Amino acid sequence: MAKLGSEMKDDNQASPSSSTSAEHGFDATLWRKFWKAPSLPRVKEVAWRVCVGAVPTRLCLRRRGMDLDPSCPVCGHEEESIDHLFIHCPVARGCWFVSLGVRTDAGTSTFMDFMAAVLRNKDGWCIAEVQRMIYCLWEGRNKVLFELREPGCATVLSRFAAMESPSQLGTNGNQVDWSVVKWSRPAAGMIKINVDASLGGDLLAGFGMVARDEDGEILAAASHYPTVATSATMAEAFCLRWAMELSSQLGFRRVQFETDCLQLFHAWKKGVGRSPLFSLLQDCKTFVQLFDCVEFTFTRRQGNTCADFMARNASTLSNIVWVEEAPRVYVAFYRQIFWLLCRL
Template sequence: MEDALFWAAAQDGIYCAKSGYQFLQEKVSRSSPSSSSAPTLSEAQWCLFWKSPAFPRCKQLAWRVWVGAVPVRHSLRRRGLDIDPCCAICGVEEETLDHLFLRCEVVRATWFGTELGVRIDDGVSFHAFMGQVLQTRDKEVVAAVQTVLCAIWEARNKVVFEGYEFRWRNVVSRFQSLVCPFDPGAGTTRDAGDRRAHTTRWRRPPRGRVKMNIDAATNQSKIAGFGCVARDYNGDILAAASLFPTVVLSATLGEALSLRWAMVLATQLGFRRVQFETDSLLLHRAWKKRRGSSILFTVIAYCFNLMHLFDYVDLSFVRREGNSAADFMARNASSLSNVVWVEEGPPGLTAILNSDVLASVPS
C-alpha cells in the first residue's frame, strides 16, 4: 500500500486546529514544573482515566500508584520504618512502585498472562507505561490495566499479611473476575455468543472451515517471530509454519503483521474458508472496528484487501491458554528455519495439539 501521513495527536489521524492547540497545551504543561513527582496529564487523559468502566477501587488504586501514595516497602523505609526493603514477592530487589507493579519477574508473567498479553520491557517506569496506555484512547484497555494493578496489589498484601504465595495464575484469575462486568472481548451486550467468543480453550471450527491460530513473539529489541497452525473440524493438523525475523515497532503491530502473513500463507495453501484466531485483544478490537488512521489500521486495511481471495474469512479472539500451538511456533520461530509443514508439525507441537483436541467441544 502507498505511504500515508497520520496526525498522531488525533484519534482519527486527521489534523484539525483543535487537536493542534491541545497538542501545544500538553507540550507546555509537560515542560512546566510540577509540585508532584508524577508527570502532568492533560484534561483529556484524566477524563479517560476516571471514566473507564473499571471498578472505583481499581481506578483509585491506579491513581494512588500514579501519585506515589501506595505504601510499598521502599516508601515506608524512607519514612523511617525499620523494615526489610526487599520485594515481598520475589525477595530479590527493592520493592519500589516500578518494581512491584511492572518489573518483578512474577508480575511480568501476570501481565503477559492476561488478555492484554503485555510484555514489560526492562527499565520501564510506571508513568511511562501508563502514559502509553492512555495514548491508546481505549476505555476498556485503560480499565483492564487499572484492574490488573488492583489484582497485583491485593495478591501482594495477601503475601505480606496472610502468608499466601504469589502465583501469577491466581492473580490473572482474580483479574478476570473483576473485569467480567466490562469484558473487553464481549463489549456491552455480553450475550451468549460473545461469551463463547471469549473462550479460554481452543475450539474446533465448523465443518468445512479451517481454523488458523496465529501469534507473534516480540523480544525487547523489537524483533518478532511469527507462528501459525491450521486445523480442521476434527482437530487434525493441516499446516504449521513460522517466520523469523521481522522488525516491528510494537508487539500489537507484530500481531497484525502475523495476521497479514498468515492470510497470504493460507491462500498459498489453498484454504478458501478460514477462521483466523488470535490472543491479541487489541488486534481483535481493531479488526472489529475495521477503520481508523494509524499504522495498525494500515496493516488491517491490507488484510481486508486480501479478503476477496477467500470464500469466508474472519478473525476471532481466544485467551492465551487456547492459543498455545501458535504461541509455540512463534516462540521457537528462530530455530524452525522458516519451514512450512503440511499435515504435520515440528517436534514438540504434537502434545499441544492433542491437549487442544481433548479439551475441545465440537461447535
C-alpha cells in the same frame, strides 16, 4: 521500578506549562473511564500520579529547594517538567508515535490536554495502552537516572512490548483464571487458523500459525522469523497478514482466523485511526477477497496454545511450512497438551 513522590503535586502544577485536571474538564465521568481501563493496578497508579502532578520531576525537586540540575535526564535539552518528559521530550515523542501512532508534536501543548483528549475520545483498551506507555516512560527515565542506562526509545519500547497487555486481563484489570478455556471447533466446512506472535526484547518477532479442520486434525503448521515490530500489537498484526497470505497460497477458501490479542481483535472490528496499525489492517483486509468466507475471532491464550508454541519457537523452527503435519519438535508438545486443551 517507578519511583514516586507522595507530595509533589503543588510544585509540578506550579510550572508555567502545567495545569490541573479540573482546568481541562476532568469530571467524574472521565475519571471513571480512567480507572475502569483494563490496566495493571501499578500502571494505573503511576499514570494517575502523573495526571495529578504527583511525580518528582527534577524541576519539581529544584523548586522544593534541592540543589540539582533541572535538565531532563533523558534528552538534556529542556527542564524536566511533566509536560516535557511525557509529551515534548524527543524520546517520548518517538515512543508515542512508534508504539501507538500518536503525534504529540502536532497541536498538543500540555500533557493534560493530551490525556483529556484520550479519555474523551478513546475506548478502555486504548486508554490502557496509553497508561502503559506513561508507566514505561517514567520507568525508563528512572533507569537512565538511577541505573545509568543509555537513554533512547529502544529501552522504553522494549519494556512496553514485554509488559503484560490488557488482553491478558479481565474487564476490571484483574488477572483471571482462564484455565478452562480450550480450543473450539470451527463450523462444518471451515478451517480454523490460529495465529500468534512472540516479541523479544530486541523487538524481533516470531510468528506461528496452525490450521485445523472441524475434527481438530492439523492441515498445516508454519513459523516465520524474524520481523521487526515495535509493539506486541504490531507484531500480532504482522503475523495476521503473514498468515492470511500463506493461507491463500495453501488453497484454503473458507477460513476462520483466531487470535489471542484483544487489541488486534477490537481494531479489526471497530477500526483505528491513521497509524502504522491502520495500514497493516488495511493490508489484511485486502486479503479477505482471496477467500470465499472469512471470519475473525478471539480466544484467550489457553485456547491458542499451539500457535503460541510455534511463535515462541520460530527462531529454531525456521521459516518452514508443514502441510498436513506438525514439525517433529512439536510432536511431544502436541501429545501432552494439544489433546488436553484442543479437544472437546
